Amino acid sequence: MISFNVDKCTGCGVCPKVCPHGVITIKDGKAEPVNIDKCIECGACKLNCEFDAIDVTVGTGCLSAIIKEDILKSKVKGCGCGDGCC
Numbered sequence: 001m002i003s004f005n006v007d008k009c010t011g012c013g014v015c016p017k018v019c020p021h022g023v024i025t026i027k028d029g030k031a032e033p034v035n036i037d038k039c040i041e042c043g044a045c046k047l048n049c050e051f052d053a054i055d056v057t058v059g060t061g062c063l064s065a066i067i068k069e070d071i072l073k074s075k076v077k078g079c080g081c082g083d084g085c086c
């Protein structure tokens with residue numbers, strides 16, 4: 001989960017640069033999420049914000065994103081055992 005404090009954000013543009021998944025953009029001089037589903041909760045944006053304008057709840061986001069990505073890429077239907085059980 002990521003959230004921005006608009007009062008603290010100066011629109012410096014650092015967080016969109018460090019985000020590995022293109023989750024953040026700058027609009028009207030403030031950071032805002034554009035692809036929130038792609039956030040892996042890595043915390044890079046928070047770590048690099050000099051103005052303490054970002055909060056990231058680091059949880060299972062990274063693992064969840066990897067699993068989701070694997071499922072979307074997978075051509076295997078069901079569990080993949082080959083027995084046709086599901």
Ligand code: SF4
Binds near residue numbers: 009012048049
């Ligand atoms: S790094 Fe911080 S101050 Fe800079 S644009 Fe992002 S949220 Fe705003």
Ligand code: SF4
Binds near residue numbers: 045
């Ligand atoms: S936590 Fe990581 S993936 Fe999520 S917005 Fe910040 S830099 Fe991007």
